[in-house]
Amino acid sequence: MKRKHKRLTFVLIALLLLGAATALVLSAFEESIVFFHSPSDIVSKKVPLDRRLRLGGLVEKGSVVKKANAVVTFRITDTANAIPVTYTGILPDLFREGQGVVTEGRMVGNEFKAEEVLAKHDEKYMPPEVADAIKKAGQWKGGQQK
Amino acid sequence: MIAEAGHFALTLALFVAVVQSSVPLIGAERRDSLWMSVAQPAAILQFLLITFAFACLTIAFVTSDFSLTTVVRNSHTAKPLIYKISGVWGNHEGSMLLWVLILSLFGALVAMFGNNLPPGLRARALAVQAMVAVGFYLFMLLTSNPFERIIPPPANGQDLNPLLQDFGLAVHPPMLYLGYVGFSMAFSFAIAALIEGRVDAAWARWVRPWTLLAWCFLTGGIALGSWWAYYELGWGGFWFWDPVENASFMPWLAGTALLHSSIVVEKRDALKGWTVFLAIVTFSLSLLGTFLVRSGVLTSVHAFATDPSRGVFILALLVIVTGGSLILFAWRGPGLKSDVLFQPISREGGLLFNNLVMTTAAATVLLGTLYPLMLEAMGGGKVSVGAPFFNATFVPLMLPMLVAMAAGPMLTWKRSDLKPVLNRLWFAFFAAALMAIVAWWLQGGAVYGLIGAAIAAWLFAGTMVQLAERIHLFRVPWRESLRRLGRMPRAAWGMTIAHAGLAITIAGVTGAGVWKIESIQTLSPGQSATVAGYEYVFQGVKKVDGPNYRADRATFQVKKDGKDIVTLSPEKRLYVVQNQPTTEAAIYPTLWGDLYAVIGDPEGTNGAYVTRLYFNPLVLWMWIGVMLMVLGGAFSLSDRRYRVGAPTRTSRPVEGAAAAQ
Secondary structure (H helix, E strand, C coil), rough: CCCCHHHHHHHHHHHHHHHHHHHHHHHHHHHEEEEEEEEHHHHHCCCCCCCEEEEEEEECCCCEEEEECEEEEEEECCCCEEEEEECCCCCCCCCCCCEEEEEEEECCCCEEEEEECCCCCCCCCHHHHHHHHHHHHHCCCCCCCC | HHHHHHHHHHHHHHHHHHHHHHHHHHHHHHHHHHHHHHHHHHHHHHHHHHHHHHHHHHHHHHHCCHHHHHHHHHHCCCHHHHHHHCCCCCCHHHHHHHHHHHHHHHHHHHHHHCCCHHHHHHHHHHHHHHHHHHHHHHHHHHHHCCCEEEECCCCCCCCCHHHHHHHHHHHHHHHHHHHHHHHHHHHHHHHHHHHCCCCCCCHHHHHHHHHHHHHHHHHHHHHHHHHHHHHCCCCCCCCCCCCCHHHHHHHHHHHHHHHHHHHHHHHHHHCHHHHHHHHHHHHHHHHHHHHHHHHCCCCCCCCCCCCHHHHHHHHHHHHHHHHHHHHHHHHHHHCCCCCCCCCCHHHHHHHHHHHHHHHHHHHHHHHHHHHHHHHHHHHCEEEECCCHHHHHHHHHHHHHHHHHHHHHCCCCCCCCCCHHHHHHCHHHHHHHHHHHHHHHHHHHHHHHHHHHHHHHHHHHHHHHHHHHEEEECCCCCCCCCCCCHCCHHHHHHHHHHHHHHHHHHHHHHHHHCCCCCEEEEECCCCCEEECCCCCEEEEEEEEECCCCCCEEEEEEEEEECCCEEECCEEEEEEECCCEEEEEEEEEECCCCCEEEEEEEECCCCCCCEEEEEEECHHHHHHHHHHHHEEEEHHHHHHHHHHHHCCCCCCCCHHHHHHHHH
């Protein structure tokens, strides 16, 4: 093999790897990226509802109902609209009524089936997505966030 | 008073660093040994000053000096002493102080133990190291001063986030930082070499130990963080592809590539430009990690404070360091070309293949981590890129490298033949096929599980075959083999141990990731649930009090085939000061899997609780595997050719070789 060819081999391997990576990334983006939506986005039906998505907002006060077999239902609100949510499992430690929450799952009919309720690490913490969603709904009161 | 002294020391360190970043550089340019010799005392002085500042902050935390803002925000008189101390770095300001402490430590180490370095290279490397330090001192003094006073001082503090009050998290940041910041040494040497325009085998021998050291710490630090997430977050998982985890994983990937490419520079004097480039990339990714974690652009337990001015500052620092060094590389890098040739199928070829895969994988992780930020910055909506993305991209990309990894170490330098190597690997083929069948028989046909089991077996067996080849096992009398084993260089031991460790880690990750069994149910006292053949009898919940928390402690009697195995006591704690609940999982590790129990909220009034029980197969293997990888690194580090006095660059090779002995 000539010197040029040797270098060419590695360039080809590198290109092959990059090509494989690009193909993998593109197909994974197609399937596994999850968009964040507020309750108002979903009510207005401007967003595709047939895929996995994140729904965030405040846990509506008085909406949390704990049923048998670790099933919980509650409503997520951005103060303008609210969506009912069902979840099976242990809620994160910082899940409280009136506080920010982000859930991941799918819309089934008019109900959101959450597969994950995201644990947040600080009591004072408001997920920025949630803060934005409430701002958009025009109900933001300063001071809710640290 | 102590706080003012610490603040003063920090400011003084900035000035020392300014001197250290300029005078030796000019001296090296002019070949003025007096100016160059400023570097070592300056580096040591910097380290002493920062150690002093760090001690001041530690005293403030231990004595609960609530006139300091940092102490008020992150400490409390009722906190146990160990967490008062770990609280020093359990916050933004303190952790940056730890960052510069380690940065100056590495500088001081080079100053003290680098006597065999050529004076020019040492002066330049220390100057570059000081430039990085200047950036971080300015960052601290201007935006995150740990010694800031609060007036009037409150009576007590706000306590440390309870999730951080934990032994794993007391050790995790220092380990991780030793890794992150350790790569600054490789970076400084790379920049110094670019300025000098010279990279050779001796250069690689100086850089490799620092890279190895940093790599060992980073590996350990990542594993500790993962271990912490496993037992503290109570979700039974160990790796979430969270942006913050990725932030530490990207420098690890690049650093691992650097570790391997520097071997080629050392042994064959090839891949020089590429190695310098990798050193720049590795440290840049470390800085990027610091930026992602500290700027608050990402939300996680690590983002202590969200202050935009800090983010902008670190971003600027990142752009200057990375941009500046890449421009320097573009200008000087082409001069580093080597005339050494090698065939694609050769040891060098194998190591280069490792490098290509590692960097491609790192780029993929980078893309996945930054994509949400980029999309949002361009107004494209809010997205999250989670585990499914990384599992679908990173894992398949790594597979070819893991396959090649068994064969690579058996290839010879320069030119090699694949056929005899593959012939010798028949045992590994057999082991891989056998393990895949065993996995299929035990766990069913989850594709990732089968692949993981096969790859782990292939790599482990392949590494053992390579070891057997090395000592001529079964080809010479076993006494001779033993003698060869005893005389194997430490670096070869290091490679064997680390590669075997990776194989065991892969087995563990496969087990815990693919074959996990999870069961959620409500249990009343006396009821039981069975998970993976283990019967958990729920015996109710008692209230207990800790030093700064109240807890509900559940008791599970775990039985298998009617025999008592262990009593598990998971807790739900409420940390009083921050009014924050935490979940404490109860874990019983066994060789074949961890029993893992967590309790949730009470249900009804008869003492029933929501319970979550897991069987996490092979988790222990993961931790053992990672420990072996670190051990392998340590072995390699202790190789005689890196011991103090070993690497000597000289124009008279004969004498140099004699001196090295």
